[in-house]
Amino acid sequence: AQSVSQHNHHVILSEAASLELGCNYSYGGTVNLFWYVQYPGQHLQLLLKYFSGDPLVKGIKGFEAEFIKSKFSFNLRKPSVQWSDTAEYFCAVIPTNAGKSTFGDGTTLTVKP
Amino acid sequence: DGGITQSPKYLFRKEGQNVTLSCEQNLNHDAMYWYRQDPGQGLRLIYYSQIVNDFQKGDIAEGYSVSREKKESFPLTVTSAQKNPTAFYLCASSMPPGRMNTEAFFGQGTRLTVV
Numbered sequence: 001a002q003s004v005s006q007h008n009h010h011v012i013l014s015e016a017a018s019l020e021l022g023c024n025y026s027y028g029g030t031v032n033l034f035w036y037v038q039y040p041g042q043h044l045q046l047l048l049k050y051f052s053g054d055p056l057v058k059g060i061k062g063f064e065a066e067f068i069k070s071k072f073s074f075n076l077r078k079p080s081v082q083w084s085d086t087a088e089y090f091c092a093v094i095p096t097n098a099g100k101s102t103f104g105d106g107t108t109l110t111v112k113p
Numbered sequence: 114d115g116g117i118t119q120s121p122k123y124l125f126r127k128e129g130q131n132v133t134l135s136c137e138q139n140l141n142h143d144a145m146y147w148y149r150q151d152p153g154q155g156l157r158l159i160y161y162s163q164i165v166n167d168f169q170k171g172d173i174a175e176g177y178s179v180s181r182e183k184k185e186s187f188p189l190t191v192t193s194a195q196k197n198p199t200a201f202y203l204c205a206s207s208m209p210p211g212r213m214n215t216e217a218f219f220g221q222g223t224r225l226t227v228v
Contacts, residue, residue, distance in 0.1 A: 006155075009153070032215055034216055034217075036217075036219075043219050043220070043221055043222075044203065044205075044217075044219040045219070046216045046217075046218075049216050051215075090155060090156065092217075094215055100158065100161060100169070100171065101146070101158070101161075101207075101217065102158070103148070103155050103156040103157075103158075104155055105153065105154060105155035106153075106155045106156075
């Protein structure tokens with residue numbers, strides 16, 4: 001069975017600081033990878049996704065993530081965070097040949113103005 | 114508007130009662146999912162269905178039941194056997210695995226409180 005590990009449970013940054021949230025997964029086969037974001041009081045929504053091709057993927061609001069297959073990692077980055085990035089962030093993986101997706105425990109990001 | 118609708122938004126239940134949470138989607142997605150979200154524990158998969166009239170247990174299926182009689186609908190019943198049912202429940206849908214667009218679309222959630 002696959003698993004997803006998000007190393008940072010709560011991250012506090014000042015505006016304009018750089019962000020990197022760690023995500024590692026365990027699964028022996030091919031996977032699709034996702035980052036989702038949940039802003040306060042809103043639906044969970046897709047931030048970015050990786051299916052194949054260029055391992056550096058760009059998402060909404062200036063976020064990007066890099067898939068490093070050898071490290072089973074899919075870390076999320078943003079060079080300069082804003083107060084409006086305050087939210088909970090979830091990494092998720094779904095094997096390409098199976099129906100069950102797995103989410104990490106989530107990282108709460110607080111950006112101080 | 115295409116999307117996923119969960120109802121009700123808030124639900125209160127007495128101990129010992131079963132309760133059914135509704136989830137409807139008009140995205141024409143084959144796959145549907147139920148998650149439970151607890152603080153510090155992320156999203157845990159309860160049940161999922163990849164096609165009508167078929168569903169599989171997720172990681173925490175005990176005390177829950179589902180049905181998938183229609184493509185658009187995937188109701189979740191929280192039974193009295195669920196020992197700790199107070200939680201936030203999220204429904205999601207997606208295209209099935211193996212397709213390009215397998216990202217999940219989520220509903221607004223139902224907050225269930227047992228009193």
